[in-house]
Amino acid sequence: MNKTLLKSVREFKKETVLTPIFVILEVLMEVLIPLQMAKIIDVGIQQGDLPYILKMGGILVVMAMLALFFGAVAGATAAKAGAGYARNLRHDIFYKIQEFSFKNIDNFSTSSLVTRMTTDITNVQMAYMMTIRLLARAPIMMILSWIMTLTINVKVAMLFLVAAPLLGFALIFIAKKAHPLFVQVFDQYDVLNNDVQENVNAARVVKAYVREDHEIEKFHGISLLVFKLFTKAEKIVAWNSPVMQFMMYTVIIVIVLIGGEDIILGTMEPGELTSVMIYAIQILMSLMMVSFVFVMNMIAEASTDRIQEVLEEVPEMQDKPDAVKEVKDGEIIFENVDFSYAGEGGPLALKNVNLHIRSGQTIGIFGGTGSAKSTLVSLIPRLYDVTKGSVKVGGIDVRDYNLEALRDQVSMVLQKNVLFTGSIYDNIRWGDEDASDEEVQRVCRLAQADGFIREFPEGYDTQIVEGGNNVSGGQKQRLCIARALLKKPKILILDDSTSAVDTKTDALIRKAFREEIPNTTKIIISQRVSSIEDADQIIILDDGRIDGVGTSEELLKNNAIYREVYESQMKGGEDNE
Ligand SMILES: Nc1ncnc2c1ncn2[C@@H]1O[C@H](COP(=O)(O)OP(=O)(O)OP(=O)(O)O)[C@@H](O)[C@H]1O
Ligand SMILES: [Mg+2]
Structure with missing residues (x-):
């Protein structure tokens, strides 16, 4: 997370704060549920008390529903905060680009600005959403589950103190290995976007020079590189799951060993063993989430830097406070x-x-x-x-x-x-939005454009296509002169x-x-x-x-x-x- 970028959260601060609050409520329910289950098993079932089972079962269902509700609300606020943040960022970049001087524009390529406004922002959005949802959830879940375990069985609680850091280190190790590859992937995305954009922009030139094969080959090359890098990175990240599973089953076996012994000795109830197992899964899953957020943020970091570069580019020309508004003459x-x-x-x-x-x-x-x-x-x-x-x-x-x-x-x-795309009227009015039709026609006469415009079936309402490719070179030049006039x-x-x-x-x-x-x-x-x-x-x-x-x-x-x-x-x- 990055200070410059976080400024763009603005009106979505409310959702950003609400998300962890709802997540905490959800976690509370999820932590209390195993405790409730232990009671049903150890008191209700063992004593054969059906009314007790029904009462506690009812409470259990309500708790589960509340957990579901809080979870759903947290998901919704997180999505809104993430999407809103992304929207604001996109606006901020767009406005910033409008402030750019020619020199500022020289510093960035068009395609890299486009990548920054699309792929990079999506990365930041995902990371932000995941972070506000999971970062509060995981530690609280771990701590509460651990405290709960501690009240049930101290030995098992101690076991987590060894198992959790071990798994944590393993997951972080994997993430760190994958990180440089992800950075490379996004750099190559830039190249890919640049290539595609250049090719599409200049489609006519490519065809005129019969360079399609060459362009396709070039595209295949970059595309293959992105594929290879991505596969390599994902192969490393894929280790997460087996490592996690291995740890989980190891922990469960050890818990069964410790718990089994305690049950035989009579210091622990079977229902408590069930809850401890659930807590174990919750703790390890939380760790998994932390590592997931970690990876997401690492992926987003490269994107964050690239967005920050645009936002922090100093517009080279700024008006002085007492700037002159009127040009006296054309000297x-x-x-x-x-x-x-x-x-x-x-x-x-x-x-x-x-x-x-x-x-x-x-x-x-x-x-x-x-x-x-x-x-x-x-x-x-x-x-x-x-x-x-x-x-x-x-x-x-x-x-x-x-x-x-x-x-x-x-x-x-x-x-x-x-x-630009739009009618001839629209295009000429870039020079002055409020100009009347007569005024537009007058400058077109001056620029010797009026004649050919009137020969178009739709005259001044003729639609210009992107880039002005449906008028001839000389016609385009005269329209541009009219616009300037x-x-x-x-x-x-x-x-x-x-x-x-x-x-x-x-x-x-x-x-x-x-x-x-x-x-x-x-x-x-x-x-x-x-x-x-x-x-x-x-x-x-x-x-x-x-x-x-x-x-x-x-x-x-x-x-x-x-x-x-x-x-x-x-x-x-x-x-x-
Ligand atoms: N945006 C830019 N960044 C860096 N160098 C530039 C840039 N634009 C032009 N130059 C360089 O400045 C020099 C002068 O270029 P300029 O475009 O002014 O020439 P010109 O006389 O207009 O040429 P032409 O008749 O081809 O239009 C050239 O050496 C060119 O490479
Ligand atoms: Mg020139």
């Missing part, structure tokens, strides 16, 4: 910016970047693949924090803004974009967002931007010269450094990288015509 300044994905001391993705972009300008960003174009723009809506220097938007350091306000006003179409941002960033759109439509989108949102700063990343040629400033990036800034004309004169690409693309264009 952007980079001052001596260094950035490393690994944090201070790591390899620099951006090196000493200085920029001044005036509000309302159109900026083109150009550079080879991996030259840090996406990295550069991700600092503007503060998807990542700079490692050194500062980024200012509207004259204020991005770290001083309320994050939500900043991201509302700096709208970015990510390079790896997704649409709906925020009415002061800064609009398009990261390679028209790569799948034909040049003519691309030009229409830029024309619409120029005419309809003249005051918004527009940053366009593109591999296509034609997309950025008419920008107010073009920034040339090379390996994380700024290699040149200027208009297309200026760069043609003094920037080798730009000139080379310009010439190759423009020449290619002429050839095509």
